[in-house]
Amino acid sequence: MMSEDMKRLAAERAVADVTSGMKLGIGTGSTAEHFVRALGARVREGLQVIGVPTSERTRALAEAEGIPLTTLEETPALDLTVDGADEIDPALSLIKGGGGAHLREKIVAAASTRMIVIADSSKCVETLGKFPLPIEVVPFGLGATRIAIGKVFADLGLSGDLRMRGGAEHPFVTDGGHYILDAHLGAIPDPQALAAALVAVPGVVEHGLFIGLAAKAYVAGPDGVFEMTARA
Numbered sequence: 001m002m003s004e005d006m007k008r009l010a011a012e013r014a015v016a017d018v019t020s021g022m023k024l025g026i027g028t029g030s031t032a033e034h035f036v037r038a039l040g041a042r043v044r045e046g047l048q049v050i051g052v053p054t055s056e057r058t059r060a061l062a063e064a065e066g067i068p069l070t071t072l073e074e075t076p077a078l079d080l081t082v083d084g085a086d087e088i089d090p091a092l093s094l095i096k097g098g099g100g101a102h103l104r105e106k107i108v109a110a111a112s113t114r115m116i117v118i119a120d121s122s123k124c125v126e127t128l129g130k131f132p133l134p135i136e137v138v139p140f141g142l143g144a145t146r147i148a149i150g151k152v153f154a155d156l157g158l159s160g161d162l163r164m165r166g167g168a169e170h171p172f173v174t175d176g177g178h179y180i181l182d183a184h185l186g187a188i189p190d191p192q193a194l195a196a197a198l199v200a201v202p203g204v205v206e207h208g209l210f211i212g213l214a215a216k217a218y219v220a221g222p223d224g225v226f227e228m229t230a231r232a
């Protein structure tokens with residue numbers, strides 16, 4: 001089975017959990033796009049939901065699919081967020097932000113009673129960190145912020161480099177107008193400690209570690225979709 005088919009299967013499994021009247025957080029990325037398309041088909045059949053998109057890209061697709069949308073200002077509490085991930089560990093801690101949307105994704109997931117992750121099995125890891133950890137930063141003070149983040153890594157015994165996404169000449173700019181530094185760490189043995197230390201750095205807006213947010217994951221492999229719940 002092709003990876004794209006697996007992503008679609010995981011997304012369709014999550015759509016089956018959506019019931020009429022739900023307020024949904026709608027994720028970003030290629031797997032979440034399958035979810036949006038499958039949800040759009042159900043909406044056209046009469047399913048009544050309202051959604052908050054986690055990026056401008058998702059907003060455009062959801063609008064094209066005819067999914068009614070709202071904002072967290074109008075609808076601050078959501079029932080369910082469905083989103084992809086770049087890495088999933090056995091505790092259902094995640095690395096997200098490969099698509100640069102992790103700030104809005106985290107706000108939306110935190111505003112939801114439940115988060116379901118959808119992914120193909122290549123995203124499952126024992127230890128997070130092979131995928132570069134996205135760290136969203138404000139453009140002001142970038143040099144100082146980089147040094148402070150480097151100190152966090154050193155204090156935690158982590159080594160690796162921080163690379164500006166898009167390069168210094170043409171930096172990637174997020175929906176919030178910020179830059180992303182990708183931290184190539186190889187392994188993050190204590191995601192909780194790193195998460196706490198990163199949010200304490202002035203200039204860091206949000207990092208891509210999602211801890212304690214996901215309730216379950218639908219992961220599609222060659223033999224079909226399996227459900228993952230957190231292993232403590």
Ligand SMILES: O=C(CO)[C@H](O)[C@H](O)COP(=O)(O)O
Nearest residue numbers: 029030031084097098099101
């Ligand atoms: O966090 C994300 C975007 O910021 C995505 O969910 C993550 O990058 C996975 O994307 P894909 O489904 O395309 O593999």
